[in-house]
Amino acid sequence: MEWDLLFFLIFAIITVAAAVFVIASKEIVHSVMYLALTFIGVAIIFFFLSAEYVAIIQILIYVGAVSVLMLFGIMLTKRRLTGGERI
C-alpha cells in the first residue's frame, strides 16, 4: 500500500468520525469542538489535493472564525442544561 493512500485513509476516517460526533454528541459545546476537528481534517484533505492556499484559508476562516462565532452563539442563547431535554 502506498504511503499517501494510507495517510489519506487515516485523515479521512478522522474527519468522518469527527463529523459523526458533531451529530451524535449530547453536549453542544463538545459538538463545536468536534466541528473544529472536522474542519482541520478537511484542510488536511485539501493539502492532499495540493491546494495549499485553500487549506490555509480554510483553517483561518473556519477554525479561527466560524468555530468561535458558533461558541459565542451557544453562550448567548439559552439552553436547557438541567432538567428537561438536553439537545
Add this chain to the structure above:
Amino acid sequence: MPLEYFLALAAILFVIGAYGVLTKRNAIVVLMSIELMLNAANINFVAFSSFYNDVKGQIFALFSIAVAAAEVAVGLAILLALSKARDTINLDEINLLRW
C-alpha cells in the same frame, strides 16, 4: 490516488450533514450541519480542480468559504434575536412563519 476516494469522502460528509439538518431540533446544531454540507461541496470543488489541472475550482471554493462565513454570521445574529424575542431556539417551537 483516484478521484473517487475524495468524492466518496465528500458524499459521506454531505450525508452526515443532511441527516443532522433533518433530525436535530437545536438551531445551532442545524447551522453546524449546514457548515458540514458546505465543506463537502468545497472538497468536491477542489478535488475536480486538482484532477483536471484547472484552478477555477479553487477560486469557486474560496468564494464558497467567504459566503459560508457571511451566512453563519447572519444566521447566528437571527438566532440571537430569536432567542431574545421567543426565549427558545428549539425549532419545533418556532412556528412564527408557518403557512
